[in-house]
Amino acid sequence: MxxxxxxxxxxxxxxxxxxxxxxxxxxxxxxxxxxxxxxxxxxxxxxxxxxxxxxxxxxxxxxxxxxxxxxxxxxxxxxxxxxxxxxxxxxxxxxxxxxxxxxxxxxxxxxxxxxxxxxxxxxxxxxxxxxxxxxxxxxxxxxxxxxxxxxxxxxxxxxxxxxxxxxxxxxxxxxxxxxxxxxxxxxxxxxxxxLRHRDMFAPVVPESALPLMISASPPPPPDLDEPLARALDMAMMQDRLYREPDLTIGAIAARLDVPEYRVRRLVNGRFGYRNISDYLNGLRVTEVCAALADPDQAEVPILTIAMDAGFGSLAVFNRSFKARQGETPSAYRRRHLETRPLSD
Structure with a gap:
């Protein structure tokens, strides 16, 4: 007892x-x-x-x-x-x-x-x-x-x-x-x-994939992982590596030519994500949001946009989008396209 x-x-x-x-x-x-x-x-x-x-x-x-x-x-x-x-x-x-x-x-x-x-x-x-x-x-x-x-x-x-x-x-x-x-x-x-760890049970779910988020754990030494952070940012933001639906930590580490533990340490310790899916889906949602708010893509089906961004299934896309944006993709598109002329 x-x-x-x-x-x-x-x-x-x-x-x-x-x-x-x-x-x-x-x-x-x-x-x-x-x-x-x-x-x-x-x-x-x-x-x-x-x-x-x-x-x-x-x-x-x-x-x-x-x-x-x-x-x-x-x-x-x-x-x-x-x-x-x-x-x-x-x-x-x-x-x-x-x-x-x-x-x-x-x-x-x-x-x-x-x-x-x-x-x-x-x-x-x-x-x-x-x-x-x-x-x-x-x-x-x-x-x-x-x-x-x-x-x-x-x-x-x-x-x-x-x-x-x-x-x-x-x-x-x-x-x-x-x-x-x-x-x-x-x-x-x-x-x-x-295994007491101050972030063991933390319910951290980043709302956006773009801002850097410092977790409760001490970040890795800058002199070690700053170049890796820049390389990861280039792979994701320029090469759009996240568009690969089955992308894993192992594949990211192989692309950056580093051990897997360094990718884990960077994405968790510096960006605040608790699993790789949250990190990748955050980047994908960011791309989808930009496309949904673009009048030139108003006729493109939402599913096509989601699949192009790297989502492997409609259920995962809908859940990830609503968790980050607080509304459905169709409502997001309608709201942004309807208000667009007022801001021009």
């Missing part, structure tokens, strides 16, 4: 970010689950049930935490709300029926396990994918460790609980599950503490 309390404090220190709030809620729910196992709580059925239901929120909160930590564009929507409330509803039904981990398996328990497995796998998927495009070095290193720790703990605790309930070894399952949970919490705490 002491470790969980410290973890709550750690995440509360990052409470200004969405990930920090999810992390604090996650660890607090896990703390309530531990409190529910205390003797004085079990003597109070109503309190015990309330704490168990609150503790069961740990898994969907863990899922939301992982999604928001490893995906800068994540915003919880209706789908995430349905999954979370559905999981809590099934958990409440299981708890209300007094079918805890010390009872034989029932069909509803199987549904709960399947939902938990689906949420965990989805969290691991978001932690693993797009590792190469992550510009926050501390978070990029954390992805692999996160996947390893969570997979081991999940297989350990869930496997022990299922086996124990299937074969009647409840005491053994409880001890093994508690050990696995303790090791998992300890491992994640060490991971987060060892």
């Amino acid at each position: 002491t470790l969980l309390t410290l973890a709550v404090a750690l995440f509360l220190s990052e409470a200004s970010t969405r990930t920090g709030r999810y992390g604090a809620a996650l660890t607090f729910a896990a703390l309530l689950a531990e409190v529910a196992g205390l003797p004085f709580v079990q003597d109070r059925p109503v309190l015990d049930m309330a704490l168990q239901i609150a503790g069961s929120a740990s898994l969907p909160l863990f899922w939301l935490f992982a999604r928001s930590w490893f995906d800068d564009d994540f915003r919880p929507g209706v789908t995430q709300m349905v999954w979370t409330l559905g999981y809590l509803g099934v958990s409440a039904a299981v708890i209300d029926g007094e079918r805890g981990m010390h009872a034989p398996l029932q069909p509803l328990d199987g549904l709960l396990y399947l939902a938990g497995i689906a949420l965990t796998i989805d969290a691991l998927r978001y932690a693993w994918q797009n590792r190469a495009s992550d510009l926050v070095e501390a978070r990029r290193r954390a992805r692999v460790a996160f996947v390893v720790i969570v997979t081991m703990v999940f297989l350990w605790t869930i496997g022990a609980e299922i086996v124990g309930r299937a074969f009647g070894g409840f005491a053994f399952a409880g001890v093994v599950g508690a050990i696995g949970m303790l090791l998992g919490i300890f491992g994640l705490a060490l991971l987060l503490f060892g």
Whole structure:
């Protein structure tokens, strides 16, 4: 419990970010689950049930935490709300029926396990994918460790609980599950503490690709990366390298003839971007905006303009454009073309 309390404090220190709030809620729910196992709580059925239901929120909160930590564009929507409330509803039904981990398996328990497995796998998927495009070095290193720790703990605790309930070894399952949970919490705490980074959870989403933005991390030494910054600027602004839809950090580094880590350090430390897609899409949106406001291109389809700028799909283009401009591409074009004669 002491470790969980410290973890709550750690995440509360990052409470200004969405990930920090999810992390604090996650660890607090896990703390309530531990409190529910205390003797004085079990003597109070109503309190015990309330704490168990609150503790069961740990898994969907863990899922939301992982999604928001490893995906800068994540915003919880209706789908995430349905999954979370559905999981809590099934958990409440299981708890209300007094079918805890010390009872034989029932069909509803199987549904709960399947939902938990689906949420965990989805969290691991978001932690693993797009590792190469992550510009926050501390978070990029954390992805692999996160996947390893969570997979081991999940297989350990869930496997022990299922086996124990299937074969009647409840005491053994409880001890093994508690050990696995303790090791998992300890491992994640060490991971987060060892990789403390003031920009780890920062929800930085640049509104424009043109201004330089200094992140919270110290910028790289000017004498090392100033020439690289000029070379990158030339490749993007003059050669329009960003127009390549499948452009990666590796391809940019190869074009500039430097190691990938120097490109990551420059784009994150100097320009303030947290992943390479944000950086490239910002440049693409800037080009699209100029084209949409150009009367000579008033008849050119918006999709054609977006594809020419390097966007690989309409969905990514619409999302990126609206996130930066606060309106749809068609509304942006209409507003600028309608007001153009007044400014001439």
